[in-house]
Amino acid sequence: MTGLKDHLKQKRGSIVPKWLTQSLQAYPGDASGFYLREKNQFANPVGSSFAEVVEKIFDALLEEVEVETLQSALEGVIKIRSVxxxxxxxxxxxxxxxxxxxxxxxxxxxxxxxxRGELVGFENRVDQLALVAFNVYMSCREKVCEIRVREVKRRVSRLLHRTGLIESDADLEPNGPPGNGSRPYPNQGGSR
Amino acid sequence: MADPKPDTMDYYKHDEVLDIDYTPPSENWMDIKYDPAFYERRAGSWIYTTKKQHIEYLGMPNPHDWSPTDEDWGLPDNWKEIIFNGIRERLDKYRSFKIFMDCCVRCGACADKCHFYIGGGDPKNMPVLRAELLRSIYRNDFTMAGKILGRLVGGRKLTINVIKEWFYYFYQCTECRRCSVFCPYGIDTAEVTMMGRELLHLLGLGVNWIMQPVASCYRTGNHLGILPHGLKDTLEFFAEDIEDVTGIEVDIPINQKGADILFATPSGDFLAEPGTFTCMGYMMLFHELKERYGLTYTWSTYCSEAGNFGLFTSKEAMKRLNAKIYTEAKRLGVKWIIGGECGHMWRVLHQYMDTLNGEIKEGWKEAEEPKSPITGTVFENAKSTKMIHITEFTSDLIKHGKLKLDPSRNDHLNVTFHDSCNPARAMGIFEEPRYVIKNVCKNFHDMPPNTIREQTFCCGGGAGLGTDENMEMRLRGGLPRGNAVKYVHDKHGVNKLACMCAIDRATLTTVCEYWAPEVDVTGIHELVGNAMVMKGEKEQRTKDLRLDPLPGFEDAEDDDV
Incomplete structure (x- = not known):
């Protein structure tokens, strides 16, 4: 007997492109057409990121990996949407x-x-994925706020140095240098 | 039968689930009203408005305090007449403006070339449509067809809503001119944006992040409002750090009459990191040239800014701020001028300065065609303007072996180069910066071809948009650049993005923090300063210009202790 996973594998060629199309149709008319049409990843980072991510996530859901491990894949597109x-x-x-x-x-x-029973399980996993997506969204928004504060400090860094308000540039980076920060998502943060 | 439990299949009626529309409600972008609610919803996508005092200081029209989130923007009663007269005056004055209004055939070649459109997807950020916001008014009231046929030929009536729309979108163009590269007619969208902003200024509508610098620059000589003693103090502070790194006490010549060269750079490099380290690089370079070859230069407190936010305001403001460069060169009696690493300043210097303020050069007795006394190279391209770009100067020195360099000090860096829009597209300066970088760093990788040189992507913060309250818009606009940086990081391990523009240094740092967090930003002359072996410097440097330990040379530091 064929299980849900096999059916989804068979229909992958139709589901994934439709998912991509629907995702990009969230943009106003001309833009969604452009995001779907232009295949060069540098001319169209939004469309190509979505194309890569929806494929990756769909395959991962079929492989039944832990939904939490899909954070970084989700970040590939939610980082874009959150700004x-x-x-x-x-x-x-x-x-x-x-x-x-x-x-x-x-x-x-x-x-x-x-x-249909199997489908309930699959849909539960999609719901969990949505919760993870919300975490990623929030962490992106927090990142925007953080870098805004850091930028303002950098703009007047010399003044802060001179007045003794900061002793070194490291004081501008409460979470360590940008890039090494890899701040945990809220659900991993422990103290949060 | 008992009621089905949630999460069992029978609980859900299949057809009902299929009917659920998961698309959240959204408005049609064509019906957008630019009312207070519109602006309130889009905090992060627009810039705070000009304070009245700056408009008053500059003597510009209709100074008043207002906000886009107000219903009433405080326009003068005859605002419509002012706009129509303003358009008419500019059509008469600028042939280019008239042509750009007439000749667009809406082919769409530019449509998907704007970084704001690519990163944000707002159709009004397609350059053709952004220009159409102004062109539709022109068509309706300044062409015969439009007067008769109106909407049928793409005309529309001028309303307050149009003014409010202009304010939103003409401050979502960084005047980077990437779209113009692709336009078969060569329509310069930046100039359309300039006209749009000039018209808004006639009504007293501007943004504070531009107008405060313009007023400060007019008052003190630089955008940041640094007074002469403040500038001296700042440069002395840099000199202390340079001494810490190299053991050399560099000269700080200020307002020196009779120096060979006047050096003018954006004032952002005096205060904001990482530009400050680039400024230290300039000071080290000029000190070295004096020690080795006797070349003299001077800073100026009157001309303590070569950037020009007037470019983002109006022709008059641009002319007024630019005038101090020739005035000061003449007063100090230098032979020619070198300009530092800045973006938009080079559009003004290279394309407008000579026609704006060329007459000031009359009576500048010492003026010479720029010729490097060290290498003998004549910079014929600057014969008329008398001002060359520092990377032209430095690359020439390196080409002739006039600088002693130790690129191994930059071995921990893997560098890529962002062509800043204006030096790239307004000057065509592609090779010199790459030549300099490759001689001071061993590891260099360019980004993909459709993101560099004349096709370079803007940082998203040029033309006066680089302020923090506009963060979301800048991050959208910075996506194409950040995406290409991320690519070379992933593929080649690039960890440093070099650029030669003060706005880039500030805004790309932010763009990278978000889109390519492993990559840090530097100016070119910071790299030069770190690699240059100066005459008489300490035997072994252990720190770079940021006073961070120099990787690979830490042992020497231990020895010092």
């Missing part, structure tokens, strides 16, 4: 769209009760 003109719900809505797509694509097959 674009989206509300938080709009920014991560593409995760939920996968559920609907899978149901549409497997419409006929889902008459099989066993498959």
């Amino acid at each position: 674009q003109e989206f509300t938080p719900s709009q920014a991560i809505s593409f995760v939920f769209e996968l559920k609907q797509l899978v149901r549409q694509e497997l419409n006929d097959e889902l008459s099989d009760p066993a498959l």
Whole structure:
């Protein structure tokens, strides 16, 4: 008997492109067309990031990896959305769209009760993924605030030095130098 | 049958689940009203408005305090007449403006070339459409077809909503001119933005991050408002650090009459890291040239700024701020001028200065065609302006073997180069900076071809947009650049992004922190300062110009202790 995973593998060629298209249709008309059309990753970082990430996430969901391990993949696109003109719900809505797509694509097959049971499990994992996506979104927003503060300090760094308000440049970086910071996501942060 | 439990299949009615629309509600971008709610929702995408005092100081029209989140923007009663007269005046004065209004065929070649559009997806950031915001008014009221057919030929009526829309989008263009590279007619979108901003200024509408520097520069000689003793103090502070690193006490010649060269640079390098380290690099270079070859230079407290935020304001403001360069060169009696690592300043110096203020050169007796007395090279390109770019100067010195360099001091760096928009696209200066970097660092990797040289992507903070309240917009605009930096980091291990623009040094640091956090930003002459072996310097440097330990030379530091 064919399980959900096999069905999803068979339909991968149709689900993944549709998921990508739907994700990019969140942008106004001309932009979504451009993001879908332009394949050069440097001319179109938004479209190519989405193309890479939705594929990676779909395959990972099929492989049943721990959803938490998909943080960095999600960051590839949520980092972009979190500074674009989206509300938080709009920014991560593409995760939920996968559920609907899978149901549409497997419409006929889902008459099989066993498959429907498996689908509940799959959809739970997508929901968990959405929760992780929210963590990633929040951590990106926090990062924006942090770098804004650091930028303001850098702008007047000489004054801060001279007045003794900071002793070294390291004082501008409460979490260590940018880049080494790799600040944990809220759900990993322990003290949070 | 008992009620099904949640998370069992029977709980969900299949068809109902299919019908759920997960797309959050959104408005149609075409129907956007630029009302207070619009601006309130988009905090992070617009810049705080000019304080009244700066407009008053500059004697510009309609000084008043206002905010885009106000319903009433405090426009004069005859605002419409002012705008129409302003457009008419500029159409008469600038042939380029008239052509740019007329000749666009909306082919779309520019559409997907703007970093704000690529990174943000707002259709009004397509250069063609951003220009159309102004062009539609021109068409409606200044062309016969538009007067008769209006909307049918792309015209629209001038309303307050249009003014509010202009304010939003003309401050979402960094005047980087990447779109112009692709335009078959060569329409210079930067100049359309300039006209848009000039028109807004007629109504007293501007942003503080531009107008405060313009007013400060007019008052004190530099954007940051540093007074003469403050500048001296700052340079002395740098000299202390240089001595700490090299053991050499460098000269700080200020307002020295009869020096060979006047050096002018953006004042951002006096206060903001990492530009401050680039400034130290200049001081070391000129000191070295005096010690080895007797070349003399001077800073000026009156001309303590070569950047020009007037470029982002109006032609008059640009002219006014630029005038001090020739005035001071003449007063000090230097032979020619070198300009530091700055972006937009080079568009003014290279393309506008000679026509704006060329007449000031009359009576400048000592003026000469720039010729390096050390190498004999004549900089024919600057025959008229008398001002050359520091990387032209330094690359020539290196080419002739006039500097002693130890690139191994930069061995811990793996460098890429960001072509700053204006030096690249307005000057075509591509090779000199790369030549300098490759001679002071062993590890260099260029970013992909469609992101460098004339196709370089803007940092997202040029043209007066580089302020922190505009952070989201800048990060959107910085995505294409950050993406290419991330690529060379991942592929080649690049950890340093070199650039030759003060705004870049400030804003790319932020862009990298977000998009390519493993990569740090430097100016070119910081790299030069670190690699240059100066006459009489301490036997072994143990620190770089940031006073960080120099990797590979830590043992020597232990010996010192």
